[in-house]
Amino acid sequence: MNQFRIIPCAEWGAKPPSHSIVPAGRPSRIIFHHTAGHHPELDHQPGETLAEAVAYARAIQHSHMSPSSTDPSKPWADTGNNFLVTRAGFVFEGRHGSLAAIKAGRMVVSAHCPTQNSQPGIEHEQMDAEPLTPIQWQASVWLHAWICSKTGIKPAEIHGHREFHATECPGALFADLPRFRKDVAEALSL
Numbered sequence: 001m002n003q004f005r006i007i008p009c010a011e012w013g014a015k016p017p018s019h020s021i022v023p024a025g026r027p028s029r030i031i032f033h034h035t036a037g038h039h040p041e042l043d044h045q046p047g048e049t050l051a052e053a054v055a056y057a058r059a060i061q062h063s064h065m066s067p068s069s070t071d072p073s074k075p076w077a078d079t080g081n082n083f084l085v086t087r088a089g090f091v092f093e094g095r096h097g098s099l100a101a102i103k104a105g106r107m108v109v110s111a112h113c114p115t116q117n118s119q120p121g122i123e124h125e126q127m128d129a130e131p132l133t134p135i136q137w138q139a140s141v142w143l144h145a146w147i148c149s150k151t152g153i154k155p156a157e158i159h160g161h162r163e164f165h166a167t168e169c170p171g172a173l174f175a176d177l178p179r180f181r182k183d184v185a186e187a188l189s190l
Contacts, residue, residue, distance in 0.1 A: 004142045006083065007092045008099055012054045014061055017078035021097045022109040024118035029157040030147060031113050032177060033081060034126040034170040035060065053090040056125065060084065060094070064111070073111070080111035081123040083143060089135035091143050094123065102150050116164050120147055129172045141180070145187035155184040 038056070048056075061079040068074040079094035082102075086092070093099045097108040102120065112121030124132060124140060132140065144158060158181050161169035 004089065004091055004139050006099055006143070007054075007057075007090060009093050009096050012057050012092055014058070014079070014093075014096065015065065017096050018065060018075070019077045021078060021095060023097075023101065024107040024109050026105055027107040027119045027151050027153060029116075029119050029159055030144060030153055031116050031119055031121045031161055031164065032158055032170050032173070032180075033112060033121055033123045033161045034173050035084075035123050036169065036171060037127045038087075038125060048086060048088040048090075050090060053086040053088060053092070056086060057084055057092045057094075060123070076111040078111075081121045082107070082110050082112070083120065084123045084125070085136055085140045085143060086125045087133050087136055089133070089139035091139050094121075102147055105151050107151075113161055113165050120151075121161075124170065124173065126171065126173060131176070132173065137180075137183075141183045141187050144180075144184045148184065148188055155181045155188065158184065 064076045064080045066075055078096055081094040082098035084092040084094050095108060095110045101108045107118055107120055110117050110121055126132065147153060148155060158177065160174045160177055161167055162174060
């Protein structure tokens with residue numbers, strides 16, 4: 001039995017979007033992101049509790065839905081990313097409707113990467129040079145394989161955010177993407 005599951009927006013207490021979430025068509029790639037930080041009130045340990053992970057998901061949504069002096073595109077209608085994978089391996093639906101859309105082989109328009117917002121965007125709690133934790137790696141491989149199986153996306157089409165936008169994202173994790181794609185391909189073959 002699989003140990004991972006996606007925690008839907010309703011379950012983690014996400015605020016409703018400020019306006020309608022627009023459906024998109026069938027995606028062709030997945031965009032891999034990092035959060036470039038941790039929730040300031042958490043202890044940043046891989047053993048975070050579900051309550052701490054929920055607080056982190058809520059903090060990200062609050063940040064994305066709030067005005068920003070450094071990002072004129074904000075506030076966004078909802079969490080910008082479609083899914084979040086925390087250090088303890090919790091997997092959250094980010095943007096409302098993402099889970100149902102993927103189950104139907106489709107996507108919703110999000111706000112994680114200009115020109116790529118009709119593709120699934122997956123955030124990973126990470127900062128600086130730290131690697132994904134082992135459980136986080138496993139959870140993310142599982143999530144990516146699940147998305148690939150529902151949409152027909154090939155593991156070779158998992159891309160770092162920086163490939164489409166002028167950013168350092170996903171930071172140090174970018175170097176791990178070849179091995180990550182291989183693990184997703186192996187998970188799909190099971």
